[in-house]
Amino acid sequence: MNIDNAKSQMRKGMLEFCIMLLLRHRAAYASDIIANLKEAELIVVEGTLYPLLTRLKKDGLLGYEWQESTQGPPRKYYSLTPDGEATLSELDKAWQEIAHTVNVLKNIKPKE
């Protein structure tokens, strides 16, 4: 088994969920999200974020508005749409289940 491969698959599955989590309470612009994700060691290259954002936006889960910035070029502030919030709570439920499942499995074989 290729560990890197498995890891990247796991990350891949979680990325969109994590992005939406980050936007749960406040709008953020791409560099904010990047900084957070990098801190959490979820992404390796910054560019990964952009196709994801575009896709989430296309699916109607995210919206954005332009804001002038005192530091550099204007920024796109992303926020969750009502649809996005609903999806997020669905995903959250799913995550709880997964976490629960993993915990249960871990407890069955505590030695490993």
Add this chain to the structure above:
Amino acid sequence: MKKNININLFGTLYAIDEDACTLLENYLDNMCSYFAKRDGGDEIFDDIEHRVAEHLWSLKESGMTAIDIDTVKQIISSIGNPDEMESGVEEAADSKTEETSDAEADSEDKEQSEGEDQGEGEGKDNGQSEGKAQSQSYSNTSNDTDSNTTAEETVGGKWIDRVLHHVSTHRFYRDGKDKIGGGVISGLCHYCGGGDIVVWRVGIVLFLLAIFVLNQTFRYYFISPLLGFLFFVPIIIYIVLWLVAPMARTTEERLSMTGEEVTPESISKAIIAEAEEQVKPNVKRGKGGSVLSRIAEIVKFCIKTIALISFSALTAFALAYLIFSIAYAVIGDPFIRLFTNDDITLSFMASIPYMKFYIVVSALCCFIAALLPLLLIVRSFKSEPKPMRMGIIAMLSGIWIVAMTLGFIMFVMIGIQMQKKGREYDRLENTHNGIYMDRNNWDLTSQNGWNIEVAKNFGETIYGWSDEDPLCMEKNPIRIRADKSNQPIEFVMSRKEAKEEGDYVLECLSSCSVVDATLSVWSEGKCLSELRLDGYGSASNIPLKGLLWEESRKIPLLCQQNDSTTWVDNVLQNDDWRYLSTAPFHHKGGIIEYRLHIGQHDVKDIVTNGGFVKMVHEGLRKQ
């Protein structure tokens, strides 16, 4: 010392080294062409450009006055190349995921080595060798051989594997960076595994020259068409490839053109290499090349325009044909009545079995066969056509070939059916008294006053009166051929004329290969005189061939011919013609009837060689 330029990104100016700028441009171009293929790609590209701007802004804020190439390299490695970015977006195929994970490992290495300014190249090399080792161990443990990562292993295998591997790693692009005409030959050179491009060019030109010279030398030999074929086919292939094959524009395309692995690492390496190459002053390329290539562009544009116009016309015709055929198939006869009220045409159309089917299918095939090339041409007008997958190319050519073949078969079927029906109708129309001749023959016989009474076993047609007349007096001789039925032939025709009382001879010019052919003259049921057209037993029998003008003056019928030049032209060259006349006989006045009778029992000779009877200027001459 490096040149420094100012660039404007979203309203802010940044000072950047020339090489760094080129690298950045290449990177963004590559990104742009990569995402141009997908939905929302413009936006992704725009976001990335913004991100680059943010990086540059923060560098500027931190006090960096001029951005150098290493900084740009850092920015690129932190934003990533398209393939790295893709890892989060699409459910990639297994092989691709593996590539990407390798790549991620690589770029992690890279990031670690980022701190050391000088050590980056080394770090990359390490990454590469590690990646290779990884893939090697992977392929050893699993049977699933991946064509990209296990290149080294498969090369040792059978030649077919090597060919398959080569084909799977190379894609055909025209090389836009190294071209004289369309970059087809350099593309071919890359596709076939490289080598010196000059050798390829010179080799191909010499090959064509040699073929041309050989073709001229052996012009009159059987090999000539083959040589012509060898000469033109490469040229046609060249033009077609020029029109159809895309040019390698992005770094990714250039890599798959040369058959290098397309990994994020190789892409970034190639981008950097290209940037450095571009910055170097380019001495090699003189003005001649650019003029040549400009001419080539113009020629190419002309060819494409001509092709566009002609294929548009073809497609339009095919479309019209298709609409008409469908209308005919659906509406039927009333549709034809819009154009013609001729019942024969209508019943003709209706009588051919499956006519509607043939017409609709052939129209459809025509339309497809014309439309596909048209679409390709239209596509080639786009400034940056996306490369087509081999599968799609194969499928399209398959469809085209099927359409061409089917259309051809349909047209042949229609042709055969039409001919068959046409012959039937012609027979029906041109059969009188149970005798069939073609329309022209009927016209000529009636013009000359002849009435055909009997015609047996002439089969399909009696070859009628041709325009042949040795004296050019515009009378039409009768000319008859037997058919292949091997039955005795019989032919009788007659013509009436009033003649006053007197002594006459019966005369004519004839040329005859049939033994039993006689011209006789009758009055009130009695035969007055008879002339065998082969000349046997006639009173005078003078062959016209070689007959001099002066000699011809003695023959009454020929005296009418005044012009000595046409005499020489027409008569002296004629092999078979002879002047025949009977002995004088008496006619007591009234209507006389000429009868031409042809009969032959042994037709074998006629069947193989074709028998003929030609007769002209037959008539009575008063003594």
